Amino acid sequence: MSKDDFSYKEIDKSGEETLNVIASANNFNKWMFQTIKPFCKGHILEIGSGLGNISNFFIQNKYSIFLSDIRNNYCTYLEQKFQNNENLLGIDKINLVDKDFDEVNKKFINKFDTVFALNVIEHIEDDNLAIINCKKLLKENGNLIILVPAYQILYNHFDKELFHFRRYQKTELTKIFKKNKFTIVKSFYFNALAIIGWFVSGKIAKNKIIPSSQMGFYNKIVFFAKIIDLILFNKIGLSTVVVGRKNKIVK
Secondary structure (H helix, E strand, O other), X not given: OOOOOOOOOOOOHHHHHHHHHHHOOHHXXXXXXXXXXXXXXXXXXEXXXXXXXXXXXXXXXXXXXXXXXXXXXXXXXXXXXXXXXXXXXXXXXXXXXXXXXXXXXXXXXXXXXXXEEEOOHHHOOOHXXXXXXXXXXXXXXXXXXXXXXXXXXXXXXXXXXXXXXXXXXXXXXXXXXXXXXXXXXXXXXXXOOHHHHHXXXXXXXXXXOOOHHHHHHHHHOHHHHHHHHHHXXXXXXXXXXXXXXXXXXXX
């Protein structure tokens, strides 16, 4: 996909509908939280918090976390949802490819021990710049956690409706991390079982939004999805996850 195919929309109707569908899948959201939790430490920044589906678990588990999104309506929603929570460090609008990124976000530079972005980078045409700017937000030895859709062959109506530029092989995402001098902590695939539903619903049925009935059913069988990932040693999955550590700057 190119920038001619997609244009930024302040109100992303399809994205919000999808987030609402996923919001009801508590077991699935908890699994995603548990998957990245071992790599989270200190003061955490979530890029692309959306409706707070994952944020909620961090706050419930007493993590010190700062929430952000590129859209004002999501930031407003998050403020209303989590207001007065003692573990919430704040909420602000962050655009990873802002042409004035350093100036606009100077209060966040070198501030966080962990930065994570789940299903965000695929929305950005210049993914390398997005990773560069994520790195600027990290302290030395801080962790960057990126989760994106896996396998370009699975690109379908869901991806197009959600303005995904691409899907990733694990090696492709790892290469971007290494290019920006991260030490790779771990790289793996996540959620293999969901490949079947994604293919059938998005490729064959040509749905544009994940059906709520499908997400509801999957939420009930997350236990089996976890077992399958264990059996397959996370060698395949609907998502790709890479964790990188920002190396100490040698002066």
